[in-house]
Amino acid sequence: SQQGEEDPQALSIQEGENATMNCSYKTSINNLQWYRQNSGRGLVHLILIRSNEREKHSGRLRVTLDTSKKSSSLLITASRAADTASYFCATQTGANNLFFGTGTRLTVIP
């Protein structure tokens, strides 16, 4: 399976701290995407990083990609209570469908 594995499964931090989530996958990819899901809702796309990119920033988000290790990390800086959600990585090969990881549940304590 190409499905990603995320680590940790759950993370609890204080407001203002940084949160780091990791994603590992099994096959060569075209791009890797991160999505956020608030409890009981649909997913929202956060950021996409192509296979030839190593790092990408969007606001308080920083994503890295290491294709040699088949892994990616999502860093959320200066976390807020509103960042509490589940975060999923998703990989894409060519024009194929996305394969979603198992998700990390982030809780930011005010």
Next chain:
Amino acid sequence: EADIYQTPRYLVIGTGKKITLECSQTMGHDKMYWYQQDPGMELHLIHYSYGVNSTEKGDLSSESTVSRIRTEHFPLTLESARPSHTSQYLCASSEGGRGGTDTQYFGPGTRLTVL
């Protein structure tokens, strides 16, 4: 905010009933998807469509069926619901991956409970 809608948001029904979950998008996207997700768990692709009159089965076997008669509409039907169908169903759409990248836009989901 993505222009993709799902109805109903919540549905509680008895075993054996036929149900249709509605999904529509106003973005003109070619590809549409249905995922099944149990609470706190990963997403499983059960159906997708490349466009009108195209339907494909996903990675997770499902007793549901889908149709794509119009670009904007991708309903999912269960002919005879069972308690094992209790789950959250998420609909998504995307432009179709031109250029090697394909971002998906999700609806709010339908939480189905079969008693």
